[in-house]
Amino acid sequence: MLKSGGHIDRSTQVITVRNVSKSFGDLHVLRGVDLHLFKGENLVVLGRSGTGKSVLIKLISGLLKPDSGTIEVLGEHVDELDEKALQQLRLKIGFSFQNSALYDSMTVRENLEFPLVRNKRHLSRAEINHEVEDVLDAVGLLHTINQMPSELSGGQRKRIGIARTLILRPEIMMYDEPTAGLDPITCIEINGLINEVQEKYKTSSIIITHDLACAKSVGDRIVMLLDGRFERQGNFDEIFDTDDERVKPFYDYNFIT
């Protein structure tokens, strides 16, 4: 089912990427990419593995620097910020990693407390506990609070990873392959969670995936990265209404084979 997109504020762009290029040695990953994300929108970035989708969100988060072009997040130019200002901006950006990236020497509680105690030092112990429990409850995993990451399933790790980013109440969420390596039922649950997060926390999100079921379920708008550029954009039906041989196999593999 396609999403309605009625909650999107199309007059406000929270992310604007202009003519961004990025290479690693001789490998040109992004070649003059333009992208914008509206406030309240879930934008899905589709593309083959190794085409630079994850590089794009790492550039937006300031984890990587672009070779050329500009990136504006919430009105600030990411590539011009000093370390301190970038750290402040990152508090407004939640990043859910492909492999969850939970701190494996800490319990679930400690994983969630980690960003909170460092960035909201005024909070009391009771307030920290309340925040942790509240956000764990939101992802339906309150019962795992004292478990180690190694004791969790892949889907649970993803959920905890999302909870850890939500605890700082970000305005923007980045999901890197949220359904990769998960069974279909868990994928549906994660897709549901992404939509719930958008609704409950009023976030604007970029979702990197090559899972079309996920794209269809969570995306208000979809852009497709082909040969280092965004060559197609629109809703799910518009994206795949084409004879382009670079696009068709995506649909065929997910919905026909």
Add this chain to the structure above:
Amino acid sequence: MINKIQRTLIELANIHRFVMRFFREVFMPPYEFKEIIRQCYEVGWKSLPLISLTGFITGIVFTNQSRPSLAEFGATSWLPALISIAIIRALAPLVTALIASGKVGSQIGAELGSMKVTEQIDAMEVSGTNPFKFLVVSRVLATTISIPVLSCYTAAVGLLGAFLSVNAAENTSFRVYFDQVFEAVTFLDVFSLVLKAVVFGFTIGIVGCYQGYHSSKGTEGVGRAANWAVVMSMFLIFIEEILIVQIIQAMRA
């Protein structure tokens, strides 16, 4: 060949940047006191059993090996003085540093390497935490503080081991033995022990962190980070030993 030289120069520049960043960030708040104490516990306390055993055996073996040479001149009564100088000036800091670079250096390299390849360091960075301060500064400070303490402890345990050997062979009493030990040791000897241990501790921490922090993707990279952390720190410890001995000798003259 030119590529190799270029890669080496780039690596040296990266190391220089890494070390400079440590000195810049170590004085800047916020300070991660809790993490530094936890790392001191990991580095210092958890190394105690291994250090105790090694220090004790070193004391006994060195005494047993030195005795025949002194016995040839009928000078076995000089054993406590010889042992104390050897242990405090050279053996204690060196043995402690070599054991620590194997145990602690590899642990730091593997831990940070694995955090790097599983994107845990990136996760820290995007959640508004400075991973360099939390992971690197705390570990380097912990090794720089713990290795001198461990070296003093190794010296004490080594001297105790040596006493057992001296007592068994020469029937020297505890009091006479330690009187001779402290008579032979000067302030400069203790200073050289502490100076060496501080430099060795810093080296073990910074090399382990650098290797782990810059490990490439995959499990092979983690293994390489742990391995290079040990190899590089041991190599540097011997170079530093030579340099510090020269400096201390110059001060002694």
